[in-house]
Amino acid sequence: KVSSPAGMSVVTSPxxxxxxxxxxxxxxxxxPVSLVNWDGLIIAEGYxxxxxxxxxxxxxxxxxxxxxxxxxxxxxxxFMKRGAxxxxxxxxxxxxxxDDALEIPILFAQ
Numbered sequence: 001k002v003s004s005p006a007g008m009s010v011v012t013s014p015x016x017x018x019x020x021x022x023x024x025x026x027x028x029x030x031x032p033v034s035l036v037n038w039d040g041l042i043i044a045e046g047y048x049x050x051x052x053x054x055x056x057x058x059x060x061x062x063x064x065x066x067x068x069x070x071x072x073x074x075x076x077x078x079f080m081k082r083g084a085x086x087x088x089x090x091x092x093x094x095x096x097x098x099d100d101a102l103e104i105p106i107l108f109a110q
Contacts, residue, residue, distance in 0.1 A: 001019050001020045001021070001059065002017075002018075002019040002085075002087070002102070002104055003018045003019045003020075004016060004017065004018045004019070005017070005085070005104070005106060007104050007105050007106070008105055008106065008107060009106055009107065010106075010107045010108070010109050011083075011106045011107070011108060011109065012070070012109045013066070013067050013068045013069070013070070014065045014066065014067045015035065015044075015065060015066045015067075015068065015085075016063075016064075016065050017033060017048055017062070017063065017064040017065060017066065017085070018061070018062065018063050018064075019048075019061070019062060020059040020060060020061050020062065021048075021050075021059065021060060021062055021087070022056075022057060022058065022059055022060070023050070023053070023054045023055055023056040023057060023058060023059075023060050024057065024089070025087075025089045025090065025100070026050045026054040026060065026062075026090055027090035027091075027092050028090075029049055029050040029054045030047040030048065030049050030050070030090065031047060031048050031050075031062070031087065031088060031089065031090045032045070032046075032047055032088045032090060033045070033046055033047060033048050033064060033066065033085060033086065033087050033088065034085070034086045034088070035066050035068055035083065035084075035085055035086075035106075036083055036084050036086060037071040037080070037082075037083050037108075038071075038079055038080055038081075038082040038083060041071075043068050043069070043071055043083075044066040044067065044068035045066075046064060046065070046066050047064055048062040048063065048064035048087065049062060049063060049064060050062050051063060066085075070108045070109060070110065071083070071108060072108040072109070072110055073110060074110050080108075081107045081108050082105065082106075082107060082108075083105075083106050083107070083108055084103045084104060084105050084106060085103070085104045085106055086101055086102070086103050086104075087101060087102045087103075087104070088100070088101045089101065
């Protein structure tokens with residue numbers, strides 16, 4: 001459950017992230033997050049941090065931030081405004097059956 005930013009929001013740096021995730025998404029109270037451009041190129045990576053006891057099957061609040069340089073410049077085609085935030089389930093096992101992700105579409109400001 002992502003509270004901020006909402007889907008299709010116009011984002012600027014630093015991008016503040018908040019919401020709730022089930023405790024199983026975290027390992028050592030953190031979970032990875034990436035910011036990608038319209039073509040899937042990673043332009044920022046970081047972590048969100050659980051704001052409470054993360055070893056639970058219940059929802060746990062999280063916060064985080066990403067700093068980035070906007071890939072969208074004045075005069076670029078509109079499709080280049082598009083991007084996504086990808087919240088990933090931390091998977092220390094490395095087993096593909098334990099992978100999961102949530103992708104939130106966003107728009108970059110100039």
